[in-house]
Amino acid sequence: MADLKLRPLDDRVVVQPLEAEETTAGGIVLPDSAKEKPQRGTVVAVGPGRLLESGNRGEVSVALGDLVIYGRYGGSDIEVDGQEMKILRESDILAKLL
Template identity: 80%
Template sequence: MAKMNLRPLDDRIVVEPVEAEETTAGGIVLPDSAREKPQRGTVVAVGPGKMLDSGNRGELSVTVGDVVIYGKYGGSNIEVDGREMKILRESDILAKVL
């Protein structure tokens, strides 16, 4: 994976979604319009953490390389170096895949 020239702020996380399945379990090929939006991706960049009232930064619970599951409509879609990415807040992430 190439170095990411993007630094998210506060508790934001940049995720590269995995590609949606192109075929069903029964072997039917799905067109782009029928594919489910991906809800799983790999973390490629993390911010420094949310600024707390105490003046310290809160630790993020994910790191670069983690595979996460996020809400279907959460975050903002962007394109970086020709790749589709998603910028999410830490609270938009539902789970970390172990």
């Protein structure tokens, strides 16, 4: 999503959530009401980093295109150009998938 007209501030990261699972591991199709909110997504924008007391910026440990896992209730849900997005602080990201 190269044309994203959104620039996060400080240590915030914009993530595009992956789609919720449609079926269980056993093949049962889930209705919309039973689907869990996704906790994985792709990083589509990264802020410049947290401002440190020294006046320098702290380095953000995720980059554009990284696949990340975040807390279930972390961040803020927004809609940009008809796409669901999530703005998270870097500390809300639990892991980066390799």
